[in-house]
Amino acid sequence: MKIKRNDRFIFLMSLLLTFSFILLAVYIIVEEFGHIESVYEKDLYNIANIIADDEVVIEKIKSGDNSLDTYVDKYYENVEDLSLIIILDMNNIRYAHPNDVELGNECDQIEVSDIYNGEPYIGSYVDENNVKSIRAFVPIYDGDTQIGVASTGILQGDVNALKLSKTTTILLAFGFGLIVSLVSLTWLLNRFKSELLGFAPTEIALLYAENKSVIEQLNEAVISVDDNYKITTLNKKAKKMFDLSDSIIGKDAEKVISFIDFKTIIDGNEYVVNKYRKINDDKLLMNAFPLYLEDKIIGATAVFRSHLEVDSLVDQITGYQQMSVALRSQKHEFQNKLHVVLGLIKMKDYEKAENYIMENVYKTNLASDYYTSRLKDDRILALFIGKEIQSKQFNAQLLLTSDSYLTKVHNPINSDDIVIVLGNLIDNSFEAYVNKDMENKRIVVDIFEDEEKIKITVIDQAGGVDPEVINNMFERGVSTKNGDSRGTGLSLVGEIVNVYSGEKTVQSSEKETKIEIILMKVNL
Numbered sequence: 001m002k003i004k005r006n007d008r009f010i011f012l013m014s015l016l017l018t019f020s021f022i023l024l025a026v027y028i029i030v031e032e033f034g035h036i037e038s039v040y041e042k043d044l045y046n047i048a049n050i051i052a053d054d055e056v057v058i059e060k061i062k063s064g065d066n067s068l069d070t071y072v073d074k075y076y077e078n079v080e081d082l083s084l085i086i087i088l089d090m091n092n093i094r095y096a097h098p099n100d101v102e103l104g105n106e107c108d109q110i111e112v113s114d115i116y117n118g119e120p121y122i123g124s125y126v127d128e129n130n131v132k133s134i135r136a137f138v139p140i141y142d143g144d145t146q147i148g149v150a151s152t153g154i155l156q157g158d159v160n161a162l163k164l165s166k167t168t169t170i171l172l173a174f175g176f177g178l179i180v181s182l183v184s185l186t187w188l189l190n191r192f193k194s195e196l197l198g199f200a201p202t203e204i205a206l207l208y209a210e211n212k213s214v215i216e217q218l219n220e221a222v223i224s225v226d227d228n229y230k231i232t233t234l235n236k237k238a239k240k241m242f243d244l245s246d247s248i249i250g251k252d253a254e255k256v257i258s259f260i261d262f263k264t265i266i267d268g269n270e271y272v273v274n275k276y277r278k279i280n281d282d283k284l285l286m287n288a289f290p291l292y293l294e295d296k297i298i299g300a301t302a303v304f305r306s307h308l309e310v311d312s313l314v315d316q317i318t319g320y321q322q323m324s325v326a327l328r329s330q331k332h333e334f335q336n337k338l339h340v341v342l343g344l345i346k347m348k349d350y351e352k353a354e355n356y357i358m359e360n361v362y363k364t365n366l367a368s369d370y371y372t373s374r375l376k377d378d379r380i381l382a383l384f385i386g387k388e389i390q391s392k393q394f395n396a397q398l399l400l401t402s403d404s405y406l407t408k409v410h411n412p413i414n415s416d417d418i419v420i421v422l423g424n425l426i427d428n429s430f431e432a433y434v435n436k437d438m439e440n441k442r443i444v445v446d447i448f449e450d451e452e453k454i455k456i457t458v459i460d461q462a463g464g465v466d467p468e469v470i471n472n473m474f475e476r477g478v479s480t481k482n483g484d485s486r487g488t489g490l491s492l493v494g495e496i497v498n499v500y501s502g503e504k505t506v507q508s509s510e511k512e513t514k515i516e517i518i519l520m521k522v523n524l
Helices: 004-053 055-063 073-078 156-195 202-215 235-241 261-265 306-348 350-372 378-394 417-435 489-499
Strands: 085-089 094-096 121-126 132-142 145-155 222-228 231-234 271-278 283-292 295-307 397-400 442-449 453-461 503-508 513-520
Touching: 004 055, 004 073, 004 132, 055 094, 055 132, 055 145, 055 417, 073 295, 085 261, 121 489, 132 156, 145 156, 156 453, 202 306, 222 235, 235 295, 261 283, 261 295, 271 295, 350 378, 350 417, 378 397, 378 417, 378 442, 417 453, 417 489, 417 513, 489 503, 489 513
Parallel strands: 397 442
Antiparallel strands: 085 094, 085 145, 121 132, 132 145, 222 231, 222 295, 271 283, 283 295, 442 453, 453 513, 503 513
């Protein structure tokens, strides 16, 4: 069975806490053992010193009176855990001893330090009965003369019993603390997870990284605020589009990006869908919406997309639709030609049928070879062929100059942008010929490319451009044609020219209009 990430975290934290508590408990027990022995040694040494300085003890030893045993009983009463008091003279004769039988007898085992030469001793001691204890030996002086030894002690068993009691207390305390810590950890983790909507911290970190990566790679500008209108999110596109930096994160949105009314969106729970906005001379589409945590609004997000991109897509779709219509017209024309061939065959006029077929195949191959040798980009080639077919609807002739040339790949200039520029300029010339009673309707196209630029020139003889619009014909809403939904095509051309740091030139007279567009491959 697979262990959940949350359970693994609790298990690892429990192990860490348990290990830490064990180490701490061992350390405290070791320190406590050392402290117990140190305290006992200090107390025994102090008692031994007091006994050695007792005048009664000194006088009894000097007089040879070995009845000190009853006298030193008071020290047992005053000192807790004291196990034994032994007083010896310089001949090793016992003057006081826990066992009355030993009084007056010689002690045959004193193998510590140099106690009879005035050197005190504190530490472990094993007597003649192999009983372990902690003992203190202090010399007894009469003036400057050593007359005996005072010894105090506590049995090692009593010390061990105290150590065991302390160890039990410490382990119980640490065990209780460990249990409380583990229960608290589990409770806090579950509550923390509940507040994080059931996600573990690692899962949140992963989701944050994924969302941040997605937001940063979007081609739309994204700006988000919290419910206090403080900026929380700003992706790369937003920084570039509005010339912003990360320094505004955490600041009041109304002060640094006043062109977005986040207050209305949050307080009024309003949605903004594809609203046209002009910000810093950029034409943008804006979408904005409140952000929710369950049923509570926690902020808002605004998403901006360049209107140029949307218009470009629309224009491309329109261009492809026109090409589709032109291809259908070509299909009908081809069917008509097939009917002519069929009629000639039924009339058994095979020579005319052969000549008719050869003439049309020759013309088609000649035109195809002419275009493909000059336009290597398939999309531009398809556009031009489609426009040539479309030109017949306007009784016009579309011509490509013999010195035109366009490579297959021309980075960083996008082929779709060239389609928009060329398609709109040709369409503009087509529209210029509408309602013109002229026999020779010609549109001449010249496309030139080198390492630095692409130059597109379109010339027609439809009578020139109205002087009132010639200076602003590339602005949105301004059109050289009549009818609805005008003024978008040439504005797209102008915006694409700006994208590639290019140039646009219009030369117009009463007979002719020449539009020249230059798109730069490199930033000047």
